[in-house]
Amino acid sequence: MARAIMLQGTSSHVGKSILTTALCRIFKQDGQRVTPFKAQNMALNSYVTKTGGEMGRAQVAQAEAAGLDPAVEMNPVLLKPTGNACSQVIVMGKSVGNMSAKEYHSGYSLTALGVVTECIEKLHNDFDVIVIEGAGSPAEVNLKANDIVNMRVAKLAAAPVLLIADIDRGGALASVVGTLELLEPDERDLVKGIIINKFRGDINLLKPALDFLETKTGKPVVGVIPHLDRLGIDDEDSVSLEDKGQPAKNGDLDIAVLRLPKISNFTDFDAIAGETDVRLRYVRQGEAIGKPDLIILPGSKNTTEDLLYLRNNGYEQELIKLVKSGTPVVGICGGYQMLGREVQDPDHTESDLDKVMGLGLIDSITVFVADKVTHQVTAAADNHKFLGINFSGGNLTGYEIHMGRTQFLSPVDHAFSITTRSGEQVNMPDGAVSADGLVMGTYMHGIFDNDAYRRAVLDALRVRKGLAPLGVVKDTQALKNAAYDRLAKVVRQNMNMDLVYRILNEATGS
Template sequence: MAKAIMLQGTSSHVGKSILATALCRIFKQDGQRVTPFKSQNMALNSYVTKTGGEMGRAQVAQAEAAGLEPNVDMNPVLLKPTGNSCSQVIVMGKPVGNMSAQEYHSGYSLTALGVVSECLQRLHRDFDVIVIEGAGGPAEVNLKANDIVNMRIAKLAQAPVLLIADIDRGGALASVVGTLELLDPDERDLVKGIIINKFRGDINLLQPALDFLESKTGKPVLGVIPHLDRLGIDDEDSVSLEDKQQSATSGEIDIAVLRLPKISNFTDFDALGNESDAHVRYVRQGEAIGKPDLIILPGSKNTTEDLLYLRHNGYEQELVRLVKSGTPVVGICGGYQMLGREVQDPDHTESDFDTVMGLGLIDSITVFAADKVTHQVKAAAANHRFLGIGYTGDNLTGYEIHMGRTQFMTPVDAAFTIVTRSGEQVAMPDGAVSADGLVMGTYMHGVFDNDAYRRAVLDALRVRKGLAPLGITQNTEARKAAAYDRLAAVVRQHLNMDLVHQIMNQPTGK
């Protein structure tokens, strides 16, 4: 039976996901068969597995760090907020319906506990170590009765708990003491250590506070992890998007991503932001698009509401004007749907609107259906017409997550041809490129993770500005691997791994 360790936080966004990723990498480096696990995740940044199941992106990064192919056992329940305190509930990779927060927490969550338990049993059987991530904080007393992600899971998995506090936001000591005070005695006993995360400054000045914390709580402080910038690891949700409103580089190519209220899968653009000549910025409400070299409409969990957001905030008019004056635009998934003539939702799958007019940049209509399309895909391109780059390639990888089906009113050039879908050979057109080559839409998330295609687009933008093309400069997979290794090295240096191993080898009741 696998040993388990669980990371819980004093609140959301304290660094649980990143530290879980680090531990997955560390245990892998030490020769252990390690797997991540988070029973219930709430995020719009999701991923599709090889078998077509949808799961949270954080567990995908953790699986990659562990050297594993992601699967839904690692994240059996995913909640994707749709608006108005409602979420689409996804169990074992497939949607089971939209529920209000009240419906889910008071009526449904505990029914999923059997599925969660079965996943844990399989992971205990197949691995040496399980790194478990909690959600929010365990002291949220209003949610505890129906909790299936924090202390109930620690007990089910027989996992000791490490409690993480974010010192960068202030009040870390009080949050640790307060969290422990609000736990039941048996829950408090499960907490075997404290981690202080995101520290900036002189550790010697912090030491008196650490001594106090250990004396006050009776729990050891296992480590103080420094604040880590620009990790290069996929983020879980749009909360983390606030931390990276623009890419680290300030290169010659200005790329404006419209920061939609229901933006999803914003990791689609991380690889672009890592290029030395690309400056990726997220245009928030009230900010002007400016005069970028490329505009991107990202994925959305609620296409109709985000389309209305563009209209009501003046972005539709600005975007259409820019395209007519020669600025190229790319729409991915929901953004692709917005580029068309209209979006129809007759069964109110996504919203209360029957029909919303689109941007009219592609002659298409998207109709939402009750069933969700989720596939990993491979695609090919032959003389790709976007920006006139003439790209040809047959090994583009990505994934689809969408409810809508897009139909064309007049013939168009497809952006790509899907050649495999969830492992099955197909020959399906995907997306569209306008006749002038300035507008492209695709359902394929992750298209810019393909090094040769990403570079072809950036080099075409360079040529438009009178700059020389650079050719391929980045290897996305190698960059990810290096990022996991860097993270593991820093956490090893600042976390008492000997004590972590000791804690994991103790029965949880001691």
């Protein structure tokens, strides 16, 4: 029977995900069979497991830190906002349809509790330690009756709770005291410690506040974690994207990602941003695209509405003008669909619109259907013509998450050939490259995580700019593993792990 510990927050975005990742790595380093768990996640940044199930990206990073393949049991319920207080509901990796916030919270959420309970029981049997992440705050009194992610889960898993506050945003002491005050007495008893996160400055100046907090609440401060920048670990959602701001570095290559309102899977570009010769920036509403070396149209949870955003804000005209003058464009998933002549949604799977005219940069149309495609894939490129790089290679990896089916109105050069889908051998074309080699679309999320391919594209951009190719291929996975170790080291140095183990053991009487 596993021991469990839960991280809850005084609000959203206080650092629950990253500290869960840190504890997963620490317990793994200490020889424990550890797994992450989050009963319900709300995120557009999702991932597809080996079995074709969809789950939140934060639990993927936590699984990696724990040395595990991601599995939907780690995140049985995923909500993907589609707009207008509505979300697509994913249960055990598969969509069960779109629901309004009212429909979900007042009716459906508790029906998913049985699935959550089954997952907790399975993880209890398969692991030594479960590190559980909460969502938002446990003191959201308007949501507590139907909550399946905070205190109800702590009770189901017999998990003591560590309460996290973000001191960087101010009001950390008040948020801790206020949260505890709003909890029921039995819930307050489950809170066994407090973590102050994102601290900047001299810890000695903070000590009087920590002493006050312990006296006022009767709860020990388990750790004060410093503010950590540029961890190199996948972020959970677009709320994290806001923190990225404009890039701090200069680079030989200027790459612009259009920041769509319903952007999804923005971690597709983290490996590019990590290259030393790249300045990757997100173009927000009202900002000009400028004259970048490459434009990227990212994935979208609502392709039709994001197409209208481009049109209504002048980006469509600006983008087409740049392509005509020689600027290359890549579209991934929803961005790929936008590159075609038309996007059709006859069954209104994404929006109330029957169809929307596309950008017309690829001779295709996309039709949305109710059945979602979710697969991990491997692919090959044979004389890949984007930017004229003639890249050839197999064993490219990525994943598909899309409800649209793209049809071509004339013959095209495909970007890739998919060789496996969810482990099954296939031979399927993917994406398209325009005749001039300037426009590429693909359904493969994660294509730029392939180190050799990413460098081939970047070096082609360098040559176009009159720069020498670097030819240096980074090992993204090794860098990610080093980032998990670096995170674990910092958290271990600033958290009382002896106390954490004592809290963990006391909960099970061991």
